[in-house]
Amino acid sequence: MAHPVSFVDATSLMSYNRENENEILLTYTLKNYFAVGLTYNKIEAVDFTVPRLDFLLRRWNNEDSQANIYISGGYGYERSFHETKPVSLASAEMDWESRKYYASAEYDHYFRDRSGVVSRQDFEESRVRVGIAPYLAEFNELNSWLILEEQKMPDQDWQTGAYIRLFYKNVMTEVGTVFGQGMAFNFMVHF
Numbered sequence: 001m002a003h004p005v006s007f008v009d010a011t012s013l014m015s016y017n018r019e020n021e022n023e024i025l026l027t028y029t030l031k032n033y034f035a036v037g038l039t040y041n042k043i044e045a046v047d048f049t050v051p052r053l054d055f056l057l058r059r060w061n062n063e064d065s066q067a068n069i070y071i072s073g074g075y076g077y078e079r080s081f082h083e084t085k086p087v088s089l090a091s092a093e094m095d096w097e098s099r100k101y102y103a104s105a106e107y108d109h110y111f112r113d114r115s116g117v118v119s120r121q122d123f124e125e126s127r128v129r130v131g132i133a134p135y136l137a138e139f140n141e142l143n144s145w146l147i148l149e150e151q152k153m154p155d156q157d158w159q160t161g162a163y164i165r166l167f168y169k170n171v172m173t174e175v176g177t178v179f180g181q182g183m184a185f186n187f188m189v190h191f
Helices: none
Strands: 011-018 021-031 034-043 046-061 065-080 083-098 101-112 123-132 143-152 159-168 171-178 182-190
Touching: 034 065, 046 083, 143 171, 159 182
Parallel strands: none
Antiparallel strands: 011 021, 011 182, 021 034, 034 046, 046 065, 065 083, 083 101, 101 123, 123 143, 143 159, 159 171, 171 182
């Protein structure tokens, strides 16, 4: 959805919200390739709270496009089934964009503690997005994107969503729907 590593000394607040899932990510970028953060992810009756480290592995700055590869990892806890258990997070994300086109893929894996009353299966989430800008705007103007998304969560088929993204300076908002699942709202701000 957004870059987990921003510019040096930037604080980023990102949120992804749909009917059965709410995720908030707060990061602080220490180096142009490294950030520290905290993820809170609530999926139905389960919530994960994970301090994390985010790394920019590679960036390509081309004449008319940019691409990035990020990895993240963390260790925290989950609350579910009236218990609190440790959990680890591993995440990978890549994106490519020009002023006209956009593509991204993300994979998150929560390694869950399987001891206790209830045996928990690991939780995996995958997301693939493509987008197009209906017009070209400058950085200090309102940029708009039309985005299609495919998302896969445990015990579910791939779900399709459509979004309108509005980006102005340091603030991004997305409004859309996950077909058959209701509305979705996402935002990001860098400060």
